[in-house]
Amino acid sequence: MPEIRQDPLSSRWVIFAEDRERRPNEYRLARHHRHASQCPFCAGHEADTPPPIAQYGRDGRQALGPVQTHEDWLVRVVPNKFPALVGHDHAADDAERTRPVPPCHPGRPRDLYQQRPAIGSHEVVVESPRHVASLTELSHDEAMLTLRAYRDRLRHLRQVHTLRYALVFKNVGPAAGASLEHAHSQIAATPILPVELQRELSAAETSYAMHGECLFCRMLEQELAEERRLVATSADGIAFCPFASRTPYETWVLPRQHASHFEDQSLEQLADLARFLPQVLERLERLHPRLAYNFFLHTAPFDTLPLHHYHWHIEIIPRLTTAAGFEWGTGLFINPVLPENAARTLRD
């Protein structure tokens, strides 16, 4: 059973998951082992993953029953075989249609070292039955169903009272921590509110109290007006290199219309994003073919109703530099590329 521990000094949490050392890593294998015939995410290899949590068919509908052939699915959600968080009981969820009051377990007086079971879930979204490596190679239907899967899983997981948050994220390329090439995302649900979200929510709330406006909406307005850091726009979205980008070509994607919870987006909004997000990633990949990157979705926590002060967004982090002792020791980043220059290159 994985456990989660807190460092008394930095308050940071660490998940200990000893099973994950056994993960296969196809990037470490010889090149001839990497073709589709051995990929557990390809059509025809459905038995190589645990039974699916959800599957989406060609008609765009969710097929929950067992699929007969690989013709039947475009996107599927399966449990991670080497999960960092486990123990959240999928079967029990169906009973919990509304989020109950979470139980409180007062413990012994605060010890120097805090730990608890790493209860949660860790799911994989396989984005295509074909062996493609990038979200930019997906059909519109596949991209749309991938975003549908994100939304549906968040709507489901937020019902579970032991969970406070779920991060949707993506690792592309070995330098970004990916172990498999086939296009996929992950959804990791945690029993605590992760510190990065805590910090954002707290800054956003303070800013709202001071200005009576959402911090993200202020940022959008300034980026649209200044244009210097703008990368691209769509009907519903805007992409820009943030003012204090941590890495060269870091890019954020935000909805123009204020919305705190990704899972409240309409199908029309998802369809716009399913076109826009691959366009933004394509600009990055055109600049750096086979770019290694991570992206993640920041959305409001499960135990909140729509918030005035928070705004969901996607952060894309290209992995062109290596964090070294300075970054680890200070928490500061060193970036050799100004976001204004990065955005100009990505626009052209």
Next chain:
Amino acid sequence: MPEIRQDPLSSRWVIFAEDRERRPNEYRLARHHRHASQCPFCAGHEADTPPPIAQYGRDGRQALGPVQTHEDWLVRVVPNKFPALVGHDHAADDAERTRPVPPCHPGRPRDLYQQRPAIGSHEVVVESPRHVASLTELSHDEAMLTLRAYRDRLRHLRQVHTLRYALVFKNVGPAAGASLEHAHSQIAATPILPVELQRELSAAETSYAMHGECLFCRMLEQELAEERRLVATSADGIAFCPFASRTPYETWVLPRQHASHFEDQSLEQLADLARFLPQVLERLERLHPRLAYNFFLHTAPFDTLPLHHYHWHIEIIPRLTTAAGFEWGTGLFINPVLPENAARTLRD
């Protein structure tokens, strides 16, 4: 001129240093380019670095004047050729023997985006005239003079009123962000208190207020009593894998005797550390030959006198795993090796 910018959302600071993209990286060059004859840190190549800030001779004394031959030095401190922080005037320092009241420049009302010049310094400590890669290959004199250089530079830099902190750190191996193989450390002085230090100081102060004891001293006591995470001890020091280690085999080195400022250590204490630190690193290197790692020194900020609640320490971070989207998006870490198991392996 590098600048430093703050993200309004996370409050994190990023240093933009466009020059650093021009850094040479010998690890990317062909293998036959990597021998000592082209290394700028080797004896005989003194002209390949900027003029030294400090040099330590074989007699253990600091030779500030120009050295005639490479026979004359064991350890030298030179400015980083591709600095992340610049503009702190070395010549002007000599006038400032005591730390004056820092000038206050009230600016315009708080803008959405904050930025300022990245004033500071970025120095390199060359740890040996010989082309060795690891601190474990240094002679005792070289290790001792390296620690002396850390202490002397911290004592010097803390006099400069524009500086609030300096991080001493080390990158070993390309996976840890090193671009040169020759054993060296770096000292980066910043005009702000880095966020990792802010967090530690704040947790330490809260804990001191609650318990009337230094948090680090409490930790030492518990680690010595429990023994499960202990790696090694010396007369003055203790090394253990912290309870919430971020990476496999993360190891911290602390002085047994409470001390907030590294620069206040005596020569006897440094001599003990000059033996102990290589012994600890040797345990890690024996387990993983040519291990890539970072270490950094956390010490109290320049504008403090000896503190009851803070305790200097060194954190060693082996780079055996890659932070991926989950870590970037949540601020949580996933570690496949429990510190109790890591410490047992390192002890044996």
